[in-house]
Amino acid sequence: MPKVVDHERRRAELSEALWRVALRDGFDAVTVRSVAQESGWSAGALRHYFPDKAEMVLFAMDLVVGMAQDRVQELHAGGGDVPTAEALQQHLEQLLPLDAPRRVESEVWFALVALARSDARLARRRQEIDDTIRGSVESVVMVLDQIGRLEHGRDQDLETRRLHALLDGLVIQLTADPPRLTVDEARAIMARHLADLAGQRAD
Amino acid sequence: MPKVVDHERRRAELSEALWRVALRDGFDAVTVRSVAQESGWSAGALRHYFPDKAEMVLFAMDLVVGMAQDRVQELHAGGGDVPTAEALQQHLEQLLPLDAPRRVESEVWFALVALARSDARLARRRQEIDDTIRGSVESVVMVLDQIGRLEHGRDQDLETRRLHALLDGLVIQLTADPPRLTVDEARAIMARHLADLAGQRAD
Structure with a gap:
């Protein structure tokens, strides 16, 4: 089931990026934009997972x-x-x-x-x-x-x-x-x- | 000093309107729009006193x-x-x-x-x-x-x-x-x- 694996891996990637931003700049700095930048994803792709704050x-x-x-x-x-x-x-x-x-x-x-x-x-x-x-x-x-x-x-x-x-x-x-x-x-x-x-x- | 009196009276009016909205609907319902409506002021006039939340x-x-x-x-x-x-x-x-x-x-x-x-x-x-x-x-x-x-x-x-x-x-x-x-x-x-x-x- 490669699709499921992909999905899990993507969530793990996003978790790590979100956590890096939060640890570095505080949780208030966690936004769709900042997590997209940190993870190297486009804001559009990220919004597929997280439409909003x-x-x-x-x-x-x-x-x-x-x-x-x-x-x-x-x-x-x-x-x-x-x-x-x-x-x-x-x-x-x-x-x-x-x-x-x-x-x-x-x-x-x-x-x-x-x-x-x-x-x-x-x-x-x-x-x-x-x-x-x-x-x-x-x-x-x-x-x-x-x-x-x-x-x-x-x-x-x-x-x-x-x-x-x-x-x-x-x-x-x-x-x-x-x-x-x-x-x-x-x-x-x-x-x-x-x-x-x-x-x-x-x- | 009629101008000062006016200012004070307006603030009192606004306080009462703000408080009525908050008591009736909770403080989350207090917005420029809802307090304007409650006080009978225009939102524009109210923004002169309160530009934002x-x-x-x-x-x-x-x-x-x-x-x-x-x-x-x-x-x-x-x-x-x-x-x-x-x-x-x-x-x-x-x-x-x-x-x-x-x-x-x-x-x-x-x-x-x-x-x-x-x-x-x-x-x-x-x-x-x-x-x-x-x-x-x-x-x-x-x-x-x-x-x-x-x-x-x-x-x-x-x-x-x-x-x-x-x-x-x-x-x-x-x-x-x-x-x-x-x-x-x-x-x-x-x-x-x-x-x-x-x-x-x-x-």
Whole structure:
């Protein structure tokens, strides 16, 4: 089936070109024109795959979800049967823009959130992504409970929502230009939050 | 100075028209065209005041900041000399989209954050607004300390940043369409967060 192979190869080529532009110039610079130039395709040929920015956001979002899931899987594959509190903090940090590739990922997420307000297709995808992140945060809270790092009496559902909101807020502050938080501040905030969930006193 | 009076009156007229559109249809529906129609002005006359959406976002943001400050002032004027923990929670809730007018305010803030990524003027204004909110959150954390509701040993700067990020995240989740949080859930999250700052155990 040479046609299918071609199609897959072309998508891979486009993914790489899109990602190079985003890593070099930020996700706002990702347009049909700039990705065409980077990939050596004509804008016309590219528009066959991506008629507009919304389609590029959707495509980039698929890439991002795949990469984040790979990282989380790798993280847990490296550890033993029972995750440590440190591994769970690292799990959550995979969702924060703490280095260049994750910064681009967060910019893609933010573009999706902003465009979802006026585009029903993007709104549906945003909901799916939010559900995925929610599920990821929910599993972290559950495992914290299993390893004795969730204080007795905490409402798991409420703590999941609170942690999810905190993550979203950290993404907003970290992707501001210039950033409103340093990477170290974001890590310290996350560590303090997990200490609170464990019921650890501050002094 | 009849010219100045005219100018002020026109701005007031426009503010009311803009606000009526935003409350009725959401801030995404605020355009030069829709506000012109609502105010009975021609689009050409309106463009004299607002050449584009960015100018309307800036104008609406000024309205929003004024309204939020009035509410916070009113809140504290009503109480005694020493604010209660409840008054401080209500202070923070003034920054969350928990009713229709505050929902529009958050939509304006979110439009500013999204557009600030590609517009230097809006980026500066976004920084000013972020500084204002940061200052407001900082004062809440300081007063919590003064009234004995900040656990000994907490880092005030870190707790200010964490609370600010949480507020931003709650705004994102509450202004999603459909909302990802109910008003009651957002209030419960804020209450649990303040309990953690006070070092109150969950059980």
